[in-house]
Amino acid sequence: MGQLLQAVWGGLVFGSVYGLMAVGLTLIWGSLNLLNLAHGAIYVAGGYVAYTLMVSLGFSAVFAFAGAMLASAALGLVLYAVVVLPMLGKPGWDNASWIATVAVSLVLESALLLAYGPEVRAMPAAIEGAFVVNDVVFRYQAILVCAVAVVLLVLLHLFLKTSRFGLAIRAVSQQMDASRLVGIPVALVFLIVMGVSASLSGLAGAMLTSILALSPTAGFVPMLKALIVTIFGGLGSVKGTIVAAYVIGLLEAFVQAFAGVAWSLPALFLFIIAVLLVRPQGLFGTPELQRL
16 A cells, blocks of 8 residues: 555655647747747756756755746746747748757756766755655655645646736747738747746656756656647647646556566656557647647
8 A cells, every 4th residue: 555655755755747749849849830949958957057046056945946946047048039039930940940949958957067067966956845644655755846836837737728928828839920920929939838848847847856866968868758738638738738748647646656666767768659659649649729
C-alpha cells in the first residue's frame, strides 16, 4: 500500500511540473507553429535565477520564484525578437527555427556553465518539513509544487477560454491571416505567447530544482519529457497537454516504483510509440484549424 501511495504521489508531483513545461511548448506550437528546443535551457535558467535570489541574495521564495518567472519571460522575449522574428514566415523557417533554438539552448547552457561552474547545486526548499502517511513522506515543498502548478494551469486554461488576449491567441492559432484582417495585433500575440511560455518554464525550473539537482545541463531530461507529453497529448492542444502531463507523470512514477529508475525513460518511449501507432495525432490531437 505504501509503495502504491508513493507512486501516485510522485506521479502527481512530476506531472504538475511537466505540465508547466509542456503547456509552454504547446502554446508556442499552437500559435507560431514553432517547436522551441531552447525550452529546457530556459527551465535551467529559471532555476539558477531562483537559486541566486534565495541563496546568494537572501530573498524569500516568493520573490525568488517571481524573479525566475520574470527573467525567463525576458529570455523568451529576447529569443523571439532576436532569433524567431527575423526568420518568421520565410521559406523553410520552421526547420531553421529548430536548429536556431537548439543553438540558443547550447549558448545559454554554456553561459550558465561559465557563470556557475559545473558542480551540482541544491535549491533550498521554500517550505521545510514533511508528514508521513503509510511510510510515505509528503514534503511540504512537493505539496507547494503541486498546488502552484494546478492553480497556474487552471488560470491559463481560463485565460485562453475567457480573456480578450486568450481569445486572440486562439484566433491566431487557427487562422493568422484572418486574424490580421479583423485587427488582431498578431505581433503582440506572439510576444505574449513567448513570454508566458518562457515564464512557465522558468517557474518549473525554480520549483523542480528544489526537489531535484540543479546544474547547467539539468534541463535536457525535463525538456525531453515535456516533449513526450506534448506529443502524447496532441500538438497544439492545451487541454490534452495538461491531461497527458499527469498521465506521463503517473506512468513514470509507477515504473520507477515497481521496475526501477533505469526503466522510466525506456518505458515512456515505448508507451508513446504504442500510442502514436494507434493515434498519430496524439490522444487529444485536433485538426490544424482547431488548435488551442
